[in-house]
Amino acid sequence: MKKYYVLDKQTVEKLISVKKPGAYFLCVVLNNRFYELYVGRSDSCLRTRLLQHIGAGIYTHFRFRMCRSKKGAFLNECVGFHTYKHMANQIHPARNDEVECCPICRTDEEEQIISEHNAMFTKSKNDLRDNLMVSEENQEVC
Numbered sequence: 001m002k003k004y005y006v007l008d009k010q011t012v013e014k015l016i017s018v019k020k021p022g023a024y025f026l027c028v029v030l031n032n033r034f035y036e037l038y039v040g041r042s043d044s045c046l047r048t049r050l051l052q053h054i055g056a057g058i059y060t061h062f063r064f065r066m067c068r069s070k071k072g073a074f075l076n077e078c079v080g081f082h083t084y085k086h087m088a089n090q091i092h093p094a095r096n097d098e099v100e101c102c103p104i105c106r107t108d109e110e111e112q113i114i115s116e117h118n119a120m121f122t123k124s125k126n127d128l129r130d131n132l133m134v135s136e137e138n139q140e141v142c
């Protein structure tokens with residue numbers, strides 16, 4: 001089960017050591033349920049990043065994931081971004097220098113390869129159909 005914590009200075013400083021990358025979700029509680037509404041990360045210090053959210057008064061709780069690398073923080077943020085539909089996040093998580101692309105989005109290059117593949121597949125399907133039609137025409141009627 002996911003564990004949520006109160007978003008205040010005391011809790012953040014108690015739970016999260018300095019200079020560690022990680023991802024986090026900011027939440028509100030409605031009818032005793034936690035709603036994760038914002039996902040973020042820090043490549044350098046999760047604690048500092050979370051402390052910045054305190055005082056805005058929008059989110060009351062958070063959950064987090066410490067990561068061993070910047071890459072891990074980014075991947076966790078992306079998964080969160082793509083998993084929840086009602087996130088307040090408007091823009092896709094920005095890449096850092098440890099990652100090539102989001103594991104969920106396709107890169108431009110991948111899009112290109114897939115569309116070329118589809119075009120080839122459609123063409124060969126048409127060729128096959130033309131050949132079949134020809135052979136049908138050539139069929140002798142008994």
Ligand SMILES: [Zn+2]
Nearest residue numbers: 078102104105
């Ligand atoms: Zn993505």
